[in-house]
Amino acid sequence: MCKRYFPRSSVMSILALMALQCLTSATNAADYKLVEPGTLSVAITGDMPGLVVKDGRLVGYDGEILQIAAEHLGLKIKPVPMEWSGAIAAVQTGRVDIIGGNVAWTEQRAKTLSLTDPTGYFQNGITSRAADGFETLAALENRKVGSITGFSFLPELRRVKGLKLSLYDSSDAAIRDILAGRIDAVVGDPPVIDYAISMNPDWKLVNKPFSDNNPDFPLLTGSGRQYVFGLSHQNQALANDLSAQIRQQWENCGLRSIGEKYGNVSPANYRPSISNFRAGVDRPSNWLPPACTR
Template sequence: MQPSKIAGDSSQNRIFKFSSRHRRTVKLAIIPDGRAEKIADHQESLSSAIGMPRPRTRHFFPRTSVEISRRNVKGSFGLENGRPEMRKCVTKYLVGLASGVALLGIAANAYAASACEGAELVQDGKLLVAYNGDMPGTGLKDGKLIGIDGKIMNKVAEKLGVTVEPQMMEWSAEIESVKSRRVDIMHGMMGWTEQRTKAITMTDPIYYGGLLFTQKKGTGIDDFAKLKGKRVGTLQGFGFVPELKEIGVDLRLYDTSDAAIRDLSAGRVDVLILDPPLIQYTTFKQPDLGFESLPIKEQWDLKRPSLTDKYQVVFGLSLEAPKLAGCINEAIADLWKSCGNLQAASEFGFSDRFWFTPPSQSPRRGVDRAQDWAYPKLGSCN
């Protein structure tokens, strides 16, 4: 670092300019009380270049190196012929700082590179992700995945040290794209089923789901006993329709969710049982509807499996990518411990612990998980 004297030089107030190898230009002033202070800072600093926050202190170096008395100004800065020479300790400080930062960067890159060493990625350093854009599960904004599943996918990729490359396609094409290795992974509120395990590898759950009773606020219907005799709306073709008929409700079947929602708003039905994520998201986005969606209190019942069962929302990968699947499961486990999945889901109105409470049954044991496998649960969340 070579100094040069600039305007403002006097015996009591000397200003010097230093240009370091890190492209930082700094003005120091030797002011009357003998202290050296930074009075201007130009261009990019080393801190800004590497993404570290700019120090808030006004002093260029730690107080132990800079706050010097008048009698040792020459000893500290070597004032010779009006041109200061920085002490070796200052140089060592800068070299040490740069070296430390470099080591941190190397360590971070090494961690990212080794986070999933040997993973069967379609393209090195990238995670090709299939999505269909159906919110609240997946979407795209400013080139980045959004939605509950999309946000969680971003967090998983960050832990693996890879870049997400979104690939939009129809839902029917996602599984085939995974099987043929055109993409690494698919997502979009996909539920685990035993049949799907024969075609793709499914991750551990990222959250859970189950049926909800959607109603006007204050109605308070949350179990089957309260449902009897009520006007209940749902869609044609849902598998739980026969079970609803057995309960003894006044069943109204609709072709679309919009028509059912309009009837609930108009008071023509008392309760709706629709696609849980869709109705939860609708309630969140349109609070003026005055709806609330309450989880069904009953635990899993063999007589009403479709109504009482909870499902697991998972990601899907190729059967030929076991290493990648293992790394993603480790990242998912970390998100459960840190509540990262809850944080992502809360942005879209899914903050109720219902979405993170596992089913009472474990159908995956002996299918694609060991007999002692347990559902992941949230860690300590604030």
């Protein structure tokens, strides 16, 4: 085996850089406002392929991204199971440090939480029986539709003519009701629904993105929306450092490699919206969303 030779000056420079990185991580970690020092308390709502725990480590798309970022920042992970309906309040009251796993960016959430750079992009869709194949707002009119408590687009969904809305604490419960015929459709987390359908082809369900892209229903039908992690505004330093770690994973396209493990293969999930809607809101006016260009 051929050994590479590094001059002593290069070795010393590398060691100095490593020491500086360790010092920076330690200094930053001391600035973080955590429930437990050195430990990142993570809200776990239990939906794959978003963010769950397996053998003491975070898995799922956002889970693996956060696990890598936390390790680089020298933080341990502490999972805290809870329902999504209480997750945002848990961050605000200091019960947990962070929420993630298919958490959508909205301007309202940016006012109440420090939101990271995106881990991916998505468009909402309608889950229905394959024979129905709903994909428009009009298809939901006068129908029984299920969704999840606390989702940002619920006010828009309630405006659909004649729609009768049932709310659930989890996607599993909503899917059980559509299979039982108690509701006609579900509007939920696209990755969660897609993953569940792919694992259960006998359900004969489809999840089709909204084809409307209606400007009067931007949260419900808009494309290129962003998934993020959310932290307390008091933890902006950690949010910034996590954003830097996420951008690094975008730059080497590591996010796409993670996504492929969970069926997240659509190129649209790694391509930002043409509308740079966060610039000048919770990001500088010259900010650009990351993308995987490979």
